[in-house]
Amino acid sequence: MALGFDAADYFNDRFLFISMLESILSILIISSTEGFYCMDRLIKSSVGFRGTNNEHDLRIVRKLLSENGFRTMASDSNTHKDVVRALTAFQKTNFIYVTGIVMPNCTTFKTLKQKINIINRSGYDSVHPRYSACNMRPSQDCLNLMRQYEKYQQYPYDDQTAKRINRYCKGATVGYGHLIVNAQQFEKYRNGMSMSEATKLFNKNLEEFVLAVQQCVKTRVSQNEFDALVMLTYNIGSGNDRKRSGLFYSNVLKIVNGESVDDLYSAWKLYTISQGNVMNGLIHRRRSEYEVFVGKGYTKI
Structure with a gap:
């Protein structure tokens, strides 16, 4: 008994066999026009x-x-x-x-x-001129909107309840959203700070987050896009290596840099949780920032 098989006998149809061969060859043969x-x-x-x-x-x-x-x-x-x-x-x-x-x-x-x-994508800003982020600064509209959200608070308060506090707790804040990091620093601000002091501290703190956007964003952006990223970064942080959080680890940055094709707004609105709780204030803030990004104006929601 001979080994192998007779293809024509196997298919019992000569034309079907030839047709199948042609289909296989059409896949394998390299087109002379396409390569x-x-x-x-x-x-x-x-x-x-x-x-x-x-x-x-x-x-x-x-x-x-x-x-x-x-x-x-x-x-x-x-x-x-x-x-x-x-x-x-x-x-x-x-x-x-x-x-x-x-x-x-x-x-x-x-x-x-x-x-x-x-x-x-909804609202993509294809109108405004674009620049290298490393040479950009936040606009006055950006600073004004940020201060509207942060609000000047003369005395320390709990950012979860917005109530004034007399001793340090996690989330203790003063001035224009300055986070008090420990009990020792709390004592420094216990008796409050003037608006002038709060403005100086805000401007000083802001530099870290402006620098993060300048260094992390690799694509050319419009002024409103840069402003929105600065506002977001000021609120979520520039980057925490231990927690892998902040702008540096965000999907927002990957999308802006062209490293991801996920939906930008979906990535943006993930940052609405503080200390395990979804905060209505953060929901509105993320929406406001995103509207700045897509060129719909600098408006507090």
């Missing part, structure tokens, strides 16, 4: 500003840009300037550091393949 990597929508080298820009990779990037809603010229065009413009717009829209170039396995290419277009 091998097109099967997985991969590119071999850089595309865009000062990129290698070979014909095969240009074709793939154009197709992905088009699927994400960013139109380019005809795919048989021998110029790549249209791709640079479209890539720049795509990166701005998706909070990715703007370079006008895409490379294999970079954030831009991964986001392109996911076909997620942030410009369709």
